[in-house]
Amino acid sequence: MANIKSAKKRAIQSVKRNLHNRMIMSDVKTATRKFEEAVAAGNKDAAQELYPIAVKKWDMAASKKVxxxxxxxxxxSNFYAKLNGMA
Known part of the structure; x- marks a missing residue:
C-alpha cells in the first residue's frame, strides 16, 4: 500500500478510471458483438441498423481515450468491409 499522499490519490484515481473504462468497453463490445452476430447470420437489414451504433460506440471510446x-x-473499417461484403 502506498504511504505518500499523492500515491494514495493516484491509486484511488486508477481504480475509478479502470471502472469507468471497463464500463465503456463493455458497451463497445456489446455493440460489436450484436453487429458481428447479424453479419454472421446474414441478416443485412439488422446489420445496417447496428452498424452506426457500433461505429458510434467505437468513436466514443476513442474520444475518451479508452x-x-x-x-x-x-x-x-473492418465493420464497413463486412457490411459491404454481404450479398
Missing amino acids: VHKNAANRRK
Missing part, C-alpha cells in the same frame, strides 16, 4: 483512435478506425 482505445487508441487508430484502433477504433481500424475496427470501423
Whole structure:
C-alpha cells in the first residue's frame, strides 16, 4: 500500500478510471458483438441498423481515450468491409 499522499490519490484515481473504462468497453463490445452476430447470420437489414451504433460506440471510446483512435478506425473499417461484403 502506498504511504505518500499523492500515491494514495493516484491509486484511488486508477481504480475509478479502470471502472469507468471497463464500463465503456463493455458497451463497445456489446455493440460489436450484436453487429458481428447479424453479419454472421446474414441478416443485412439488422446489420445496417447496428452498424452506426457500433461505429458510434467505437468513436466514443476513442474520444475518451479508452482505445487508441487508430484502433477504433481500424475496427470501423473492418465493420464497413463486412457490411459491404454481404450479398
